[in-house]
Amino acid sequence: NHLLAEQFNYDQAEQLRQAEECIPCLNVEQCNAYNAIYDSVQHQAGITLFVHGPGGTGKTLLYNTLCCALCGQGKVVLCVASSGIASLLLIGGHTAHSHFKIPL
Secondary structure (H helix, E strand, C coil): CHHHHHHCCCCHHHHHHHHHHHHHHCCHHHHHHHHHHHHHHHCCCCCCCCCCCCCCCCHHHHHHHHHHHHHCCCCCCCCEECCHHHHHHCCCCEEHHHHCCCCC
16 A cells, blocks of 8 residues: 555654654643653554644644654654645645545
8 A cells, every 4th residue: 555655654763763852842731742642542542632722832843743753663643734834834744635535
């Protein structure tokens, strides 16, 4: 599957290094969200979490740190956003409608 192959087209060690560099930059609330999401993935809990906040509160840093940490472990991470501008800020980001072929 070429879509799956695309998701593994990265340097796993570099992703892990980037995550280790970013984790200390997270504030307390970001750390709490990071830990909840990370633990959910590690334990395959399948829970749904929603992260929200006004612009400039560090959501993108949180998302990119999680992406690097999980890719650093060889997991598949799909970074999607609802708008084109937001998707540009995510590592390997796409809009949801383009990535999943959702009709507009």
